[in-house]
Amino acid sequence: MIKVSVFYPNGSDAKFDMDYYVKSHMPMVQDKCGAALKQIAVEHGLAGGTPGAKPAYLAMGHLYFDSVESFQGSFGPKAQEILADVPNYTNIAPVMQISDVKL
């Protein structure tokens, strides 16, 4: 199983509409990717690792696929449509990473 993580870095003028992300963007991503997208996870950053520290990421979204090929084959052809929705919920340039799920 692989996990595609999208990190939204925190910042003084960072805006993120969590309600839209959870209720509109993520369901749209699920719809576009179809059955290849096995699971979705979303988190809202609360705090950093030391007392009073802000979280590095204001929000994170995660998409689970069986393999990198499955991700590329399902998300790839729809990437432009999906990315076109980003300005509807945030002004943050997201950082993406693909990881192998070990546990």
Added chain:
Amino acid sequence: MIKVSVFYPNGSDAKFDMDYYVKSHMPMVQDKCGAALKQIAVEHGLAGGTPGAKPAYLAMGHLYFDSVESFQGSFGPKAQEILADVPNYTNIAPVMQISDVKL
């Protein structure tokens, strides 16, 4: 539910013993935190978001608790023992974040 994420940034001389992390460190964390620790997740970074890009994080570990108070009450008293094990599997200074699980 809250998620405590520990990110291990990638780097040219970054070392990370995934086998030790999965088979020794994480079971030790589970043991120290007890029933308050609801779920564990571990990922190994494969790639960044653009072709040929390296992952921002070489590894990530996640701990799920019912609340921030539950995390502080169970992990807090054992933090020193847990953190003392970090040099046994990596030379990376980890970045930590607490997040609220939305989905």
